[in-house]
Amino acid sequence: MKTFTLHSRDYFNTAARKRYYNELLFTEVAPKYDLITRLLSFGRDREWKEAMIQSLPDIHPKRCLDLACGTGDLTRMVHYRYPDAEVTGVDLTPAMIERARLLTESSGITYEVGDMGSLRFLDGTMDLVTGGYALRNAPDIDVALNEINRVLTPHGLLAFLDFSKPVHPMGQRWNFALLKSWGSLWGYMLHRHADVYGYIAESLARYPDRQALRGMLKKRGLCVVMSKRYFGGLLEWVVARKIS
Numbered sequence: 001m002k003t004f005t006l007h008s009r010d011y012f013n014t015a016a017r018k019r020y021y022n023e024l025l026f027t028e029v030a031p032k033y034d035l036i037t038r039l040l041s042f043g044r045d046r047e048w049k050e051a052m053i054q055s056l057p058d059i060h061p062k063r064c065l066d067l068a069c070g071t072g073d074l075t076r077m078v079h080y081r082y083p084d085a086e087v088t089g090v091d092l093t094p095a096m097i098e099r100a101r102l103l104t105e106s107s108g109i110t111y112e113v114g115d116m117g118s119l120r121f122l123d124g125t126m127d128l129v130t131g132g133y134a135l136r137n138a139p140d141i142d143v144a145l146n147e148i149n150r151v152l153t154p155h156g157l158l159a160f161l162d163f164s165k166p167v168h169p170m171g172q173r174w175n176f177a178l179l180k181s182w183g184s185l186w187g188y189m190l191h192r193h194a195d196v197y198g199y200i201a202e203s204l205a206r207y208p209d210r211q212a213l214r215g216m217l218k219k220r221g222l223c224v225v226m227s228k229r230y231f232g233g234l235l236e237w238v239v240a241r242k243i244s
Contacts, residue, residue: 006024006025006195008021008199008203025199026070026095027094029191033070048230048235061127062085064078064088065130069100071096071100072089072111075089076103078128079106087110097113116148119150124150124151127156131159141207141216156242157240158222158238158239159237159239162236163204164229164233164236165204165209165213166209171233175204180202183199184197223242224240
């Protein structure tokens, strides 16, 4: 039965409308979220996230924060990498948080509903902030980056995996066409509504390109120290350190 009827193109014009769209969208996809991430990535999503987490240095963080945590797969990877740290997963959607709690056995992880643009944590309290497909879905990326920078400790780390936008317009058009068709196919097959996953292309079209994103990080004193691309640059994880 078709339940989701919204179209992202009608909701990405303001931060408030995008936040509303995101909450409804991810409530719809929560039961199938782990399945669709495997399908869209040809089964490699977990491998990419593990590679990003394993690339992080042998630090001893006290507190870690995973934004837009979804069902908690990346949150749990952070916990396994740093078992002595207090790890918190935050997501806008209660349905995602419910599933994350069901899938998590460790007492070293907590989950809560929250907005990455308005975090409840005090300044300089997080040694590591991570996210899988998080920044691209931020209602306002500038606000989200300001919040991440605020809660990070001096020399704290930021690690994000997401779809990546090339600098050249031809590459952007190719990525848009590929993601729109691939996502729309699975959106229709699983939800009878193409935009349920076709929205990924629309969100990437409004996302800063690789160079611009690095500039936004640098402006906030976040220096990229490591990155890796997959599928010809269609996806990329980026690790940055807070240097000021």
